[in-house]
Amino acid sequence: MKHLTSADLNALAAQLQAMKHSVLDEIRDTAADVEIDLQPQDHEVQSHADEAEAERLGDVRFAEIEIDRARLRDIEQAEQRMSDGRYGICADCGEAIARERLLAQPIAIRCAACQATAELRLHR
Numbered sequence: 001m002k003h004l005t006s007a008d009l010n011a012l013a014a015q016l017q018a019m020k021h022s023v024l025d026e027i028r029d030t031a032a033d034v035e036i037d038l039q040p041q042d043h044e045v046q047s048h049a050d051e052a053e054a055e056r057l058g059d060v061r062f063a064e065i066e067i068d069r070a071r072l073r074d075i076e077q078a079e080q081r082m083s084d085g086r087y088g089i090c091a092d093c094g095e096a097i098a099r100e101r102l103l104a105q106p107i108a109i110r111c112a113a114c115q116a117t118a119e120l121r122l123h124r
């Protein structure tokens, strides 16, 4: 990763850590919301419509947690690659990932071309 200076790497590591903190916060907040939604409200009899609404909200929040967890995995993968000294190298073709791309998206593990190919594969 000669295209990245140690200052770049430090900045990227700090960015990854900040991203990780905010994702962990979000997961905690969303999980707390789910807990509140699932509390039985004994002061009023819930209609089926209310129950369905509570369930739908719960589903949405669980989906949000899943998205946050996936992001957390990406961040941890990037951190792992950094400690292995493979950070900034495309996971697919082994070429250097453009510095601008990494600065814009520190969790990128592929170069732009390979990422586009990988996304095409996913959506097919």
Ligand SMILES: [Zn+2]
Pocket (backbone or CB within 6 Å): 090, 091, 092, 093, 094, 095, 110, 111, 112, 113, 114, 115
């Ligand atoms: Zn590549």
